[in-house]
Amino acid sequence: MPTYDDDLRLAHVLADAVESTTTRRFKASDLVVETKPDLSPVSDADLAAEELIRGQLKRTRPRDAVSGEEFETTGHGPRRWVIDPIDGTKNFVRGVPVWATLIGLVVDEKPVLGLVAAPALNRRWWAATGSGAWTGRSLSSAKRIGVSKVSRVSDASMSYSSLGGWAKVGRRDQLLDLMDDCWRTRAYGDFWSHMLVAEGAVDIAPEPELAVYDMAALVPIVQEAGGRFTGLDGREGCWSGNALSTNGLLHDDVLARLGTRADADTLPTG
Incomplete structure (x- = not known):
């Protein structure tokens, strides 16, 4: 390597x-x-x-x-x-x-x-x-640094971006449902949400609209900390125009709730 x-x-x-x-x-x-x-x-x-x-x-x-x-x-x-x-x-x-x-x-x-x-x-x-x-x-x-070991959404802390962006991609209701199910939600925003995931202070950080330059530097940090960084379509890395970073344990569950693919509940674990 x-x-x-x-x-x-x-x-x-x-x-x-x-x-x-x-x-x-x-x-x-x-x-x-x-x-x-x-x-x-x-x-x-x-x-x-x-x-x-x-x-x-x-x-x-x-x-x-x-x-x-x-x-x-x-x-x-x-x-x-x-x-x-x-x-x-x-x-x-x-x-x-x-x-x-x-x-x-x-x-x-x-x-x-x-x-x-x-x-x-x-x-x-x-x-x-x-x-x-x-x-x-x-x-x-x-x-x-390393990600958390939280394994249930009901115990998870989530940092999200503006609700308006989620409405634009047609996933606002799904985000609100996820927020209701989480233990705690805050909008720390931008890069900080994902760095808090890498540190283990936050467990879930989804964003509906991002460019490659918003994400390229974040991906290795989250991954090397033991987490996962994908698009809402489940594609690994910074190429989907949006992002979901988690501690890994919660990733497939959150993709099933927020994912943009019709078969979100069968996304590969990667």
Whole structure:
């Protein structure tokens, strides 16, 4: 099995470099916010952060492709870095500290490395295939993390995204039924829901609409922590346009309730 130690060290270097840009612009009185064609917000911090990461990758990994939220994909080949400069831009522009830079590496269409840096929360999470999942401020000061052992929905804690998104995909009633059956529900939102699953603090985290750059960095962390990360169609990874991360024990049950395939109750365990 290939190792990604050098790539993981680079991901930390990239996160260190970009944090000075994002934290300086967080709550800045002159922050410039525009609306993209899809009506989502983008700030000058989003653009500057992605440009910085792309510039460093061009110098250190010139043969790798790079894709992100704000700019077109550059390069081609089996290795592709997938960047979300600020996941949680709506939080960022309103002064809510739940936002992060997501740095993922996809090799042969499989997410193999992920780093989530949330400086306003003073948190960082990372993983690479075969290396476990970790949290801490640096590689030298880290704690290994793992998912919970909760095996019944009635005992589970779930973090969900906005109800409006679930209505758009026609699964709002199913989500509400699942919420009623869970022990506890909260909307921590965005990357944080999935990192809490990886830590074992939350057991279920579904989202109805996501892009690849929202998920690529999250997949290896949840998987290396012992959990599962699929689309609502049961497809492993970050390719379905939506997501479900769980501790693994609850995954098939939740897919049967929220899954978008007609045969959701017979989805493979993977």
